[in-house]
Amino acid sequence: MQTKNVMIVGVGGQGSLLASRLLGRLLVGEGFDVKVSEVHGMSQRGGSVVTYVRYGDKVYSPVIDRGEADFIVSFELLEAARWVSxxxxxxxxxxxxxxxxxxxxxxxxxxxxxxLVRRLAEAGADVDAFDALAAAEAAGSGKAVNVALMGRASKHFGFPEDKWLAALRDVVPARFTELNLKAFALGRT
Amino acid sequence: MKKLMLGNDAVAEGLYDAGVSFVSSYPGTPSTEVTEKLAEFRGIHSEWAPNEKVAVEAAFGASLGGVRAFSGMKHVGLNVAADPLFTMAYTGVNAGFVIAVADDPGMHSSQNEQDSRHYAVAAKVPMLEPSDSEECYEYAKLSLELSEAYDTPVLLRLCTRVSHSQSLVETTGRATPPEKPYSRDVPKYVMMPGNAKRRHPLVEERTERLRELAESSTFNSVERGADAKLGIICSGTAYQYVKEVFGSSVSVLKLGLVNPLPVRMIEGFASSVETLYVVEELDPVIETHVRALGIACHGKDVFPLCDEFSQNLVAEKLSAYLASPVVSPQPPVLGSELPTRPPVMCAGCPHRGMFHTLKQNGVTVLGDIGCYTLGAAAPLSAIDTTLCMGASVSGLHGFIHAEGNASAAKTAAVIGDSTFIHSGITGLINTAYNGGAATVIILDNSITGMTGHQQNPTTGFNIHGDPAGKIDLEALCRAVGVNRVRVVDPYRLGECDEAVREETAADELSVIISRRPCALLKTVKHSAPLTVVPAKCKQCKACMKIGCPALSMTPSGARVDATLCVGCGVCAQLCKFDAMHSSQTDA
Structure with a gap:
């Protein structure tokens, strides 16, 4: 299988590391070779952050280049615009x-x-825009925005829902499992 | 079962499984997680040292004393630890000793883009360079073996994309290393000239033995391609980019032992291909070696010296060798220039109040390395220089002498608590000793912040979070000869202003300790977020001068993001119209 490329972009502090951990766990469970590349340190302080997730039979490079992402999951609108290329x-x-x-x-x-949503679509991007913060708040806490968004993204990735939920249970602390399962479900519906 | 593992975590697992027992490091992105992970293994000694030199010397002592030892740091940290490194190359080790050094091509979180391989060449010690997490684990284990087998410290070179990428690793469990009791050996361990003179030839001879290893070991290997048109020599991440582009269509010589470099292996590889390229990030270290062998190759004539590489870059530079021409995709782009999103100081950051005060007073500020470097960005724009750890304090001393003592009234140094202990204290001693009316501001947020909250000698806790010795900063400054030492709360702007005015005006060296714990610390209790009384807000934007990410200006006046605001109240002190209130008192 040709390597698939997923980018998770957002603003430092929005919880994109958990999103990439969820995806990583799912993909390893599915038997893929996986690489996840994050940037720590200074850019985490409210700056623009990007995580690369690549999976396939054999993955070499840990990064994704311009024009290569099969999926971009963006936590914030301006960041979606920044990385759409x-x-x-x-x-x-x-x-x-x-x-x-x-x-x-x-x-x-x-x-x-x-x-921005209209302009992204006009520029040729196949966009699914979604208010993940509202979904997370409906689930009980705005902090679950990352999981709500991944719930939405999961509709496009094509793995069975139970695999997602099992991976989610593995990566979130037990006391937040219920909140996160709810946020994921609200995102996915 | 294979696990997805961060490169840094894999290094830690490898060192642990190879029996490492003593760990001393100083945090620095992208190296920090190696030591944080090692600290999770109880039963071995792990610590944060005050700086990299101390860390390496402590770990050297542990190696001498008979246990396998490790020290981790970022690339610029090895500058600090270079002194012991160069002479340890002569003494050799007793039990295995490995130093991990993490480069940062692309400068994601660093002040320069130096290439650590030069240290291996200059200090004449072996250097291994893994290219993914699996190799991080294997090389970490082997590096301790190599250290003992060749009686040398070993450098393990990491970089951001290896340290901070996760890939699959299979671990084997901890082994018990051979016992290595200390035995006195003055000619080996006392490096006075007579002894060092006898050790140096042994170092040169060791390099030749290591070169023999490089010719035959599994660290270096040839992956034969479909045809002989193109051969590429590479290592580390560059190897991954090359394989991503070419798969097995071209021949690749992958180097895992990047110092010393093999000769026969490279000669053999070069003669087996029509055209030879060296693809390496940063400096032409391998290329220089290849050219010195009289072998024609391409390298930095085609590939850049600056910034990190990618698969697109490799494909573009070597497009002539691709089976099908690169079709550059026409990705969607937005026409207009998008606003940048630089990193910013967090809402409630205790540094903000002090930077605002310095800006208001027109002070020239020599800065240092840490979160507070962000004080250089607009709108605070409060820092004039950033060089290296500790350089604010020592630099200010020279600056004042050059500008004349009158300039002392309008200059100050700012330095964090951890950085002050790392190497600011020596600069302070210099000023106290040699004279000068400098004002040094220690931004004491009670943690090493930028690298993600590591304890340090001023916090009162060790790497495990257990109570530990705590340096009394006030007493320390007085002890080195500073008479004027005062403590301010940076959430109180009036207090900061008074201190900055008085201490910069004072005709002698003074220290202001601006003390409040980092707002992100779990132990810090936040106040209720502020709210804006719309009727009172005149939209004068006075509150916007402090660059707080929780504040924005809307057509109806200032707005506080309650999810970000920690209620520090600094913005409220700038409001002349009393428009900002605690949401708690209002309720």
Missing amino acids: YLAPGGKLVTNTQRIDPMPVITGAADYPDD
Whole structure:
């Protein structure tokens, strides 16, 4: 099988590491060779962060390049726009509709672009935009936004739901299992 | 069963399984998790040292004393530890000793892009370079064996994409290493000139024996391609990018032992292919060796010296050798320039109040390495220089002498608690000793912040979070000869302002300790988030000057993001219209 590429992008602190751990656990369980590449350190402080997940029969490079991503899962709209050029032809962009102002917008040095979902679609991206924060809050806590978004993304990935749920149980702390299962389900419906 | 494992975790597992018993490191991205993982194994000694030099010397002592030892650091950390490294190459070791050094091509979290392989060449010690987590595990184990077999410290070179990538690893369990009781050996371990003179030839001879190993060991291997048109020599991540692009269609010489480099193996490989390329990130270390053998090759004439590589870069530079031409995809792009999203100081960061004060007072600030380097970014724009660990304090001393003492009234150094202990204290001693009216501000957030909350000698806890010796910063500063030492709370802007004005004006060396724990620490209790009273907000944007990510300006006035705000109240102190209140008192 040719290597598949998934990017998880967002803002430092949004919980993208848990999302990549969930995906990693699922894919290893499915018997794939898997590489997950994260960046730690300075960029985590509210900066733009990206995690690469690659799987297939044999995976070499840990990173994904421009035009290669079969899936981009974005935790924030502006980040979806920033990374959309990494989408492969025929790739799918699943994005949270949450907006988080970066510092240049906060200070007034730049404007947050309007109408990003429409513009992403016009630029040729196959977009599924989704309010994952609302789904997480409906499940009981906005902190489960990462899991709600992965629930939505799971509809496009094509693995059976029970495999996702088993992986989810493995990667979240026991006391948050119920919340996360609920958030995942709300995302997936 | 194979497990998905971070490269750094795999290094730790490998060292543990090879029987490592003493670990001393200083945190630094991307190396930190190796030592954090090792600290999870109880029954071995792990510690954070004050700096990399101390860490390496402590680990050397443990090796001498008979247990397998390890020290981990980032690339610039090895600069600090270079002094013991170069002479340990002469003394050799007793029990195995490995230093992991993590480079950061692309500078994801570093101040420079130096290539650590030069240290292996210059210090004449072997260096292994894994290319994924599996090799991290295997090489970590083998590095301790190699260290004992060749009586040398061994460098294990990591980089961001190896350290912080997860791939599948199978572990085997901890083995008991051979006993290595210390035995006195003055000619080997006392490096005074007469002894060192006798040791140096042994170092050169060892390098030649290691080169023989490089010719035949499994660290280095040839993967024969479908045809002989192109041969590529590579190592580490560059190997992964090459394989990603070419699979098994070209011949590859993969080097795992990157110092010393083989000769016959490279000559044989070169003669078996029509065209030879060396694909290596950063400096042309392998290429220089190949050219010195009189072998024609391509390398940095085609590939860049700067930044990290990728599969697209390799495909682009070597497109002539691809079976089918690269069709550059036309990915969707958005036309307009998107606003950047640089990293920022967190909401409630205790550094913010002090930086605002320094900016307001027009102080020239010599900065240092840590989260607070972010104080250089707009809108705080409060830092003038960042060089290396400790350079704020020592640099300020020279700066004031150059500018004349009057400049002391408008200059200050800022340095974090961990960085101050790492190497700021020596600079402070220098100023106390040689004179100067400098103002040094220790931003004491009671943790090593940027690398993800490691304990240090000022926190009162050790690497396991157990109570430990705690340095009294005030007493330490007084002991080195600073008479003016005061402590301020950076959440109180008035207090900061008074201290900065008085201490910069003082005609002698002074230290301000700006003390409040990092807002991200689990032990820190947050206050209720603030809310804005819309009727009172005049949209003057005074609160926006501090660059707090919890604050934004909307057409109806300032807005506080209650999910981010920790209620530090610094913005409320800037509001002249009393528009910002605690949500708790309002309720």
